[in-house]
Amino acid sequence: MVASHTGTQDVLMEIRNVDKAFGGVKAVDDVSMDLRAGIITTLVGPNGAGKTTLFNVITGELAKDSGSIKWLGNPINRIKPYQAARAGILRTFQDLRLFSEMSVEDNILTAVENNSLPLPVGRAQRTARLERVEYALDRTGLSSKRKIRAKDLAYAERKFLSMARVMATEARLWLLDEPASGLDPNSYEKFLEILREEVKQGVTVCIIEHNLDIVIGISDRIAFLDRGKLLADDEPQKVLNDPALRAIYFGERT
Amino acid sequence: MEAYLLNLFILISIYSILGVTLNFIMGYAGIYSLAHAVFFGVGAYAGSFMAMHFNASIFVTLPVAMVAGGLLSLILALPALRVRGEYFVAASLGLQVLAVTIFSEWKGVTGGIGGLIGIPPLDIAGFEIFKPSQFIFVTVVALVIILFIINRLVHSSFGRSLRAIRDSESAAAAFGKNVPLIKTISVVISSALTAVAGVLYASYLSFINVESFMLDTSVLIMAMVIIGGTGTQAGPIVGAALLLILPSLISYLDFLPQTEIGSIQQIIYGLGMALLMIYRPGGIVGRKKHSETGKE
Numbered sequence: 001m002v003a004s005h006t007g008t009q010d011v012l013m014e015i016r017n018v019d020k021a022f023g024g025v026k027a028v029d030d031v032s033m034d035l036r037a038g039i040i041t042t043l044v045g046p047n048g049a050g051k052t053t054l055f056n057v058i059t060g061e062l063a064k065d066s067g068s069i070k071w072l073g074n075p076i077n078r079i080k081p082y083q084a085a086r087a088g089i090l091r092t093f094q095d096l097r098l099f100s101e102m103s104v105e106d107n108i109l110t111a112v113e114n115n116s117l118p119l120p121v122g123r124a125q126r127t128a129r130l131e132r133v134e135y136a137l138d139r140t141g142l143s144s145k146r147k148i149r150a151k152d153l154a155y156a157e158r159k160f161l162s163m164a165r166v167m168a169t170e171a172r173l174w175l176l177d178e179p180a181s182g183l184d185p186n187s188y189e190k191f192l193e194i195l196r197e198e199v200k201q202g203v204t205v206c207i208i209e210h211n212l213d214i215v216i217g218i219s220d221r222i223a224f225l226d227r228g229k230l231l232a233d234d235e236p237q238k239v240l241n242d243p244a245l246r247a248i249y250f251g252e253r254t
Numbered sequence: 255m256e257a258y259l260l261n262l263f264i265l266i267s268i269y270s271i272l273g274v275t276l277n278f279i280m281g282y283a284g285i286y287s288l289a290h291a292v293f294f295g296v297g298a299y300a301g302s303f304m305a306m307h308f309n310a311s312i313f314v315t316l317p318v319a320m321v322a323g324g325l326l327s328l329i330l331a332l333p334a335l336r337v338r339g340e341y342f343v344a345a346s347l348g349l350q351v352l353a354v355t356i357f358s359e360w361k362g363v364t365g366g367i368g369g370l371i372g373i374p375p376l377d378i379a380g381f382e383i384f385k386p387s388q389f390i391f392v393t394v395v396a397l398v399i400i401l402f403i404i405n406r407l408v409h410s411s412f413g414r415s416l417r418a419i420r421d422s423e424s425a426a427a428a429f430g431k432n433v434p435l436i437k438t439i440s441v442v443i444s445s446a447l448t449a450v451a452g453v454l455y456a457s458y459l460s461f462i463n464v465e466s467f468m469l470d471t472s473v474l475i476m477a478m479v480i481i482g483g484t485g486t487q488a489g490p491i492v493g494a495a496l497l498l499i500l501p502s503l504i505s506y507l508d509f510l511p512q513t514e515i516g517s518i519q520q521i522i523y524g525l526g527m528a529l530l531m532i533y534r535p536g537g538i539v540g541r542k543k544h545s546e547t548g549k550e
Contacts, residue, residue, distance in 0.1 A: 081428050082428075082431055098425070
């Protein structure tokens with residue numbers, strides 16, 4: 001991807017001095033970073049670096065201890081997960097959390113429905129939703145599996161369903177927690193292609209990823225976390241070529 | 255014999271309403287309530303109170319009973335739905351115990367332990383339903399209407415939200431579902447519809463007391479749902495029919511010692527339920543243990 005355009009985009013999300021501790025352990029330690037529109041920011045770092053915790057804090061699944069987060073210029077410090085979703089911030093889970101007893105298409109359809117009250121929706125809205133579902137089914141190649149229950153899918157298909165639920169929505173920011181882990185090379189090529197296409201169409205992505213090939217293949221920007229601290233947030237080449245970061249990443253702590 | 259069967263079918267259709275409404279929250283939202291008999295009782299007492307003191311028209315008794323059931327369920331729903339699964343079961347058990355005490359003590363409305371006698375028959379636009387042969391028609395129509403309402407809900411976006419919450423609460427929230435609100439609405443709808451069964455029951459028997467609305471009834475309704483098939487449309491009705499017909503069938507078996515019939519029933523129930531859960535955990539109507547779908 002083109003690295004030169006990073007830094008010039010609008011800032012969608014502004015994270016400032018965010019802390020989150022579990023007992024005495026600082027899972028997120030004074031992290032400040034910006035998520036810029038229309039690019040892929042990759043969060044890398046060893047296990048336990050605080051990457052998923054940062055996602056949980058952003059979406060309101062966990063309350064942060066201090067710091068502030070702004071979304072499109074507005075503070076979202078006390079947001080609840082369902083409000084984050086409605087504001088256009090969606091996330092996937094490392095353990096997928098599919099709606100396992102529901103069919104593939106119902107998994108995707110319910111992801112685009114966010115009305116709480118049991119009232120009928122208009123025909124136009126319903127048609128628009130079904131079109132989004134078809135789009136996501138088509139893009140992820142799950143069209144032929146639409147009636148199958150999520151729990152009866154193969155592993156790679158489950159990963160793609162997790163992506164399809166997000167793709168069908170009109171969210172502006174996707175927080176993807178290891179979406180490609182465990183995929184065979186063919187599947188992850190397909191996954192990368194989907195992701196690049198969506199970003200081209202205007203989606204902003206922040207992705208947690210361990211596989212270096214994928215990190216190099218998709219990142220416009222890399223944020224490096226270790227033990228809760230943000231050690232770098234820069235262009236991919238700079239981060240990946242930093243000897244100190246490489247040492248941490250490959251386990252040669254000094 | 256005909257009167258006996260008619261009575262049995264009326265009770266089956268009333269208990270089917272109870273099963274169907276419990277299944278709505280249990281099977282689709284994953285909310286396991288041991289307080290279902292409370293809302294059955296609230297409907298019965300509220301409907302009877304209106305019928306005895308004001309007006310016996312179902313256009314008065316039904317709405318009042320439904321509102322009473324729905325409002326009371328908020329007391330359970332608002333605090334308890336913020337906790338997860340097994341804690342809700344405990345909270346509902348608490349409400350059940352509390353309600354039995356109120357049902358037996360609040361003499362002005364419930365008649366205390368002795369209950370209420372002389373409850374007027376159903377009055378549908380001036381037409382009073384006395385005969386069981388007419389009453390069965392009313393209960394079946396009520397069951398069909400309630401089935402229709404729940405069927406519509408289950409297949410709407412609201413129903414999908416419920417099932418999503420059942421399967422993964424955190425993922426449902428991550429996709430914009432206001433989980434506590436949706437759960438609360440589902441409990442209120444279920445309880446309001448349950449109250450309808452209470453009104454029918456009270457006006458059918460013309461006599462009610464607290465014994466019909468105790469923990470055993472809540473457990474019986476839950477057993478009907480589980481045995482018939484949780485999360486299926488027909489399951490609760492099959493379960494209600496089975497658990498109400500079985501005792502009569504057993505008592506017709508001549509070779510069983512009549513004095514021991516009660517214990518034999520319990521043994522058959524216990525064994526049947528254990529075996530069913532081992533070999534067919536989805537219930538009689540539910541899916542088999544190993545799903546056939548998804549294998550190519």
